[in-house]
Amino acid sequence: MVTVRAPATSANLGSGFDVFGLALARPADVIHVEKAAETTITVEGIGSQYVPEDPRKNTVGAVAEALDAPASITIDKGVRPSSGLGSSAASAAGAAVALDALYGRETDPEELVRIAAKGEAVVSGEAHADNVAPAILGGFTIATPEGITSMETSLSLVACLPDIVVSTRDARAVVPSELSLDDLVGTVGAAATLTAGVARNDPELVGRGMADGVVTPTRAALIDGYDAVSKAATAAGATGVTVSGAGPTVLAVCQDGTREAVASAMIDAFAEHGVDSRAYQTSVGRGAEVFV
Ligand SMILES: Nc1ncnc2c1ncn2[C@@H]1O[C@H](COP(=O)(O)OP(=O)(O)O)[C@@H](O)[C@H]1O
């Protein structure tokens, strides 16, 4: 048997829609795989009742098929489904790494990212790699059709998950299909600022570079209390706040020493809007790893 821990991830980071991604130190899924004549999937853990065990409907089934690596697979969900924390991607990435190890393939990690992205297509209709790239490679990743660039970085983060469900498929439907030249210039400037901040481990630059007036406002409208949560996090010491992935998780980048205050400010602000939430105080993490 091979067991892999695969991290939650936060995609987009505001200005990098479908391109930027960050691996989080916590939470994570744990995937166990054993060789079998055909693929079967068992799902346990947080939100497991919402995750299909049919291999044709689970991201992990598509990965096993793409790798031609049939297995008996158990997924222990630590990342809640439909959270904006790359839940479906954590399982896909974990399965890709686990099945590769189980069958001794030693596949190039970038190829594993492409295979895990096929799992994402099962859920959202598109093989976007912005969650599976950091889930496999760790750190900050830039995923484009031409390839993946990954960078190590150190940032203090809060991922606040409200008790709301937003499916990635639905949240993709509200994204505008066109943008103005002014918006393009703003987005390029922000994305470049964010990348410089990542390279310098600078939370001020990363926070400033998360600004986005194109995609984020359309998704924020699906999250009760988003504006209040964003303001409360900023007042408590966040340098930037955005929708994590397709939402509903709200991600805050924090100045050193403010993470605890930011987390409780976000929970309180959601509560004032009648929404229960849970805040993960976290940091930038590693990619999926075999640990047994
Ligand atoms: N292994 C998996 N883990 C989590 N969700 C999965 C998995 N396979 C399929 N799904 C489906 O994917 C959807 C959640 O994925 P998605 O909407 O992208 O949310 P998230 O932002 O958490 O990744 C749910 O409908 C769930 O049933």
Ligand SMILES: N[C@@H](CCOP(=O)(O)O)C(=O)O
């Ligand atoms: N770029 C995608 C990312 C979806 O991330 P998830 O964590 O919500 O699955 C998008 O924004 O649609």
